[in-house]
Structures are given as structure tokens and as C-alpha cells.
Amino acid sequence: MGTKVKKMLFILSKATIENVYAAFVMANGARMEGIESEIFFTFFGLEAIQKKKLENLHVATVGNPAMHIPTMLGGLPGVEALATKMMKKEMEKLDMPPVGEFLEILSDSGCKLWGCKLAVDMFHLKEEDFIEELDGIITIGDFYSRADQDGTHLLFI
Amino acid sequence: MKKLIANREIDINEEGYLVDFKQWDREICECIAGECNVVMTEKHWEVVEYLQDKHHKEEPLSIRGIKKSGVINIKEFYNLFPGGPLKVSTKIAGIPKPKSCI
Numbered sequence: 001m002g003t004k005v006k007k008m009l010f011i012l013s014k015a016t017i018e019n020v021y022a023a024f025v026m027a028n029g030a031r032m033e034g035i036e037s038e039i040f041f042t043f044f045g046l047e048a049i050q051k052k053k054l055e056n057l058h059v060a061t062v063g064n065p066a067m068h069i070p071t072m073l074g075g076l077p078g079v080e081a082l083a084t085k086m087m088k089k090e091m092e093k094l095d096m097p098p099v100g101e102f103l104e105i106l107s108d109s110g111c112k113l114w115g116c117k118l119a120v121d122m123f124h125l126k127e128e129d130f131i132e133e134l135d136g137i138i139t140i141g142d143f144y145s146r147a148d149q150d151g152t153h154l155l156f157i
Numbered sequence: 158m159k160k161l162i163a164n165r166e167i168d169i170n171e172e173g174y175l176v177d178f179k180q181w182d183r184e185i186c187e188c189i190a191g192e193c194n195v196v197m198t199e200k201h202w203e204v205v206e207y208l209q210d211k212h213h214k215e216e217p218l219s220i221r222g223i224k225k226s227g228v229i230n231i232k233e234f235y236n237l238f239p240g241g242p243l244k245v246s247t248k249i250a251g252i253p254k255p256k257s258c259i
Contacts, residue, residue: 025258032220034240096259097221105220108231 006151007036009143014157015047016060017087023157024102031109039106040143042116045157049115050129054099058084100131107133112146114138163188174248178209181251190249194239197249201237204229205250212252218243219257 008030012023023039030037047053061067061074061083073079088098097105107113115130115137127137147154159166160173163184168176173189175181186205190197207228211218220243223234238245243255 028220029258031235032241032243034244094259095217095219095221095257101221101224105224105231108224108235109220110232110235 004151005030005035005153006149007147007153008038009147009152009154010037010039011143011154011156012039012041012045012048013043015044015053015057017057017084018059019157020045020048020057020099021091021096021102024099024106025096026155027111028102028106028109031106031111036110038112038114038143038146040114040116040138040140042119042140046115046119046123046125048099049103049113049131049134050125051131052129054103054131057099059087103131103133114143116140116143172248172254174254175251178251186249186251189251193245193249195237195245195249198237200229200233201249204234204237204246208246208250209252212247212250217257218247218255219259221259 008027010023010027012020014020023045027037027039041049047057058080059067061069061080062071064074067074067083069079074083096102103113112135113131113133114135115125117137117139120137158169158171160169161167165180165185167180167185170176173192175185187197190201195201207226208218211222216222220231220234223229223243224231229237234242234246238249247254
């Protein structure tokens with residue numbers, strides 16, 4: 001069974017809600033199927049693991065044609081907050097956990113969570129800025145070395 | 158389709174899940190568990206009962222629900238049912254595989 005997925009490595013570089021949840025749902029889905037999974041948070045993706053920021057992520061209303069509202073409207077004050085509120089309400093209906101709780105679930109499920117050293121240095125962040133579930137701050141080279149078996153796939157989000 | 162489990166003809170679907178819960182009992186349960194490399198302990202039975210109760214109340218199963226269940230935490234759940242805990246535990250409990258993505 002050489003084609004079977006055994007391990008999923010995700011690189012999350014964005015902090016819009018839709019991207020963060022895409023990574024979380026896929027990483028959790030992998031664990032639920034008996035597949036190993038790990039997430040490497042880099043650049044803006046780091047917002048999703050910062051204690052003070054993770055519950056305040058937004059959906060992008062500007063430059064997102066799928067919102068089906070004029071770009072100029074999307075840029076008005078409060079529009080992004082409103083769209084985010086509506087989306088969070090819909091997600092709650094589907095029993096999707098908030099970001100903080102989702103991270104706890106992922107960690108408890110055995111999904112490893114890593115911060116990107118380069119991005120952490122660039123944004124002048126410290127270990128205490130991050131959630132306790134974080135497994136460590138590592139380099140991209142360290143992360144590649146986690147792809148240590150056949151059937152490992154890397155996905156950039 | 159039919160499958161011989163514990164010397165009885167049991168109706169299952171193509172993924173091996175019981176089609177008719179009335180055919181489920183502890184003996185059948187232990188046989189399916191064995192096929193999934195699970196040896197039933199008190200804690201396993203407790204989880205199986207919880208899952209069946211949820212199913213009979215038509216409440217959807219999810220990993221978030223397990224976290225809130227008060228019966229077991231997520232870490233233990235993964236340890237008890239290796240290789241995809243909700244998938245494996247529902248098969249053992251004789252109830253359908255959950256359709257949720259979370």
C-alpha cells in the first residue's frame with residue numbers, strides 16, 4: 001500500500017479564519033483517520049497560536065471575490081468584523097470549536113504544533129506569547145526532517 | 158452483506174459496520190474489537206455505552222463531543238481505540254460511522 005497517506009505536514013502561513021480552519025479541520029481529520037499530523041505556523045499563521053490574538057482572527061472581506069460584495073464595501077469600518085461574526089455563528093451551528101479549543105483538541109489528539117523560528121524572531125515574539133500546547137519553535141529544516149517516512153505529504157496553506 | 162461473527166450471521170455494510178443494532182451484543186462486540194486489535198476493558202465498555210446512548214438519542218458524534226462527555230478525555234480516547242478513535246469505537250459499538258468532519 002505505497003500510496004496510502006500516513007503523515008500530513010501542514011504549513012500555515014495565513015491568519016484569516018478560513019485558512020486557519022482549513023488547516024485545523026484537515027489536521028484533525030487526519031488524526032481521526034489514524035493518520036499522523038503536524039502543523040508548522042509561520043508568518044501570519046503565528047497569530048493563530050498567540051494567546052492574545054487567536055480568538056480575534058477575521059475573515060478577509062477585501063480581495064476575496066467569493067464574499068460577493070464590492071471590494072470598496074469590504075474595506076469599510078466594521079464590515080470585516082460583521083462578516084466574521086456571521087461566519088463564527090454559522091460555524092458554531094455546525095459544532096465547530098473556537099480556535100483556542102480547537103488547538104487543545106488537536107494537541108490532545110497527538111497533532112504536533114510548531115512555531116517557525118525565523119518568523120518568531122522577525123515578529124519579536126517570545127515563548128510566553130504562545131499557547132501552552134505549542135510543542136516547540138523550530139526551523140523549516142527541522143520541520144522537513146519530520147517527514148521521516150513513506151506516505152508523508154506536505155501542504156502549504 | 159452478511160458476515161460470520163461469533164458463529165452468527167450478522168448484517169454489515171461494505172465498511173464492516175453493523176446494519177441492524179438489534180444483532181449487537183457483548184459477544185459480537187468483543188469479536189469486532191478483536192478484529193480492530195482492541196481488547197475490551199471496563200473503560201472501553203463505558204465509552205461504548207456512551208456512544209450507543211448518544212446514537213439512540215440521535216445526537217451527532219464528534220471529537221468535540223468526546224472532550225465534553227465527562228466519560229473520557231481525548232488523549233485516553235486515542236489510546237483506547239488506536240487508528241482513528243471514532244471510526245473504530247463506533248464499529249465496535251455496533252452503530253453507524255459518524256459523518257461529521259470534526
